[in-house]
Structure formats: structure tokens, C-alpha cells
Amino acid sequence: MTCPRVGHIDFLNVLPLSYSYNHGAAQGLSITRGVPAVLNNDIINGRLDMSNTSSIIYARHSEKLVILPDVCISTDGPVQSILLISKKPIESLTDDKIILTAKSATSHCLLKIILRSYGAIPNYYVRHVGPDAPIPDDATASLLIGDDALWCYHHREEGLYYYDLGQEWQELTGQKMVYALWVVNRDFAENHPEMLQLIYDRVTKAFRKYPEQKDKIIRSVLDDKPFSYEQLDSYLYNTIKWDLTEEYKKGLETFYALAHNMNLIEHIPELHFAKVRRN
């Protein structure tokens, strides 16, 4: 076959894999880098064979997809990079106008679940918002994700309120939260098991080797990204998790159940995994 078409979220939260792709692991693969919302569409429309995507996408299209085992983007509590930034305290939001970053899908649902638990029923609008002016004049609050949110987390503006949605999720449910999964189109998984195995081996190895290589990996981006070594180390070593263990699967199932309660997904999917030799 031609090269497998692999999507890759272009955020620091997958830096170990970005580094690995830049140092040999992309060989024989056709990699498309982008923000989650674009890759979500690409995999659903068959423009990619495999990608990391927003976790809610699997629930919406589980008939077409299988999950790559053992890997995800998740946290056990605070995440630093999924933030509600608001002109008012969260408890006083009612029918306010809230802007949702156009880059996301999972966090849109996460925010809706969390704000409902506070009793708010805001009006949501999806728009491009950036870290320099996170809340447009006509809105009360904005949801940001990824590197934009991480930057805002470290450059707080006086007078605004910042809410970490990983922390809010943990306070609400007591669970871990899975933001992204690696998903595979079923046809590709069935017809190209050897390619799937190769991708699985490379992806899981990149994250497994991170602790021993983190110094070199963080230093490789310090000239290009507006973060210090300490900020990236705190984010990637102590905050973001990549192991899709049983506890994280439980958190994912809780997320799907609450999203279903709010009609954000039509059904609660069973978790079907791609068949690979695990390592």
C-alpha cells in the first residue's frame, strides 16, 4: 500500500511523539499535523487512516473506528491547558455568552457538563479565539485549549477568573479525564494489521521512553515555544498522562455517560480496541 495516512495533533501535550516523528519515527508514514477539530473531521471523512482525535469523536462515530490500546491524552486532576477564562466567577454564570475555541470538540462537552453542574445554561458560540485577547468584548467567557491555554495559564490577566477544567472534572466526578484517543479507521485496522502494529509500536515507545529522554526533548523546543523548561517539565512530566489504563477507561466511560445525559452524544459506545501485540 501507499504510506498510511496518520494525523498528529500539533500541540505540546504530545511533545514526546512529535519529537519521535521528527527523529525517524515518521519514516514510511504520511503525517498530517493539525489541531484536533481538523483531524477529527479528517478521520471521519476517511482522509486519514489513524489519528489522535478528541475523545468525544469516538463516541459519535464508534461504528467506523477502533481505539488504539494503551495510549491517550489525559490527566488525573488539573490539566493546565484546558481553561475557562471568565470576566465573572463561574458560580455567577447564567445565560451568558461563552466562546468555545474552534480547535476543540471534547472540551466543548466537558465545559457544558461542568457548567450545567453549576446551574448555568449559557449561550455557546464556536469561534477562533487566541491567547492575546482571549475574551471578545461581546462575551463573558472563553474556553481555550492546547498551547494557547497553556500560555494563558502562565500569563494571567488581573481581573479575570481562570478555571482548569481537569480540576473541575475531578471535583465533579472524582474521576480521571481522557481528552484524546488514538483512533483507527476499521477498514484500515482490518486490512493492514502489520502497518497498524508498526504505528502502535512507535507511538507507545515514544511515550514510554519520555522519562529517560525528557531533558533532550524539552530542550529541543525551548527556542521556538514561549515556555520555560520548568513550565514544560511541570506540564509534561507531572500533569499530562498518556497511559490508557483501566482507571482512565473508567473516567472516559463516565465522561461518555454524562455527555449522553446532556444529549451531546446519541449513545454511549462500547470501547472497541484495535488488535495489536501489546508491549
Ligand SMILES: C=C(O[C@@H]1C=C(C(=O)O)C=C[C@H]1O)C(=O)O
Ligand atoms: C489536554 C488537552 O487535550 C486535548 C483536547 C482536545 C479537545 O478538547 O477536543 C483534543 C485533543 C487534546 O489535545 C489540550 O489540548 O489541552
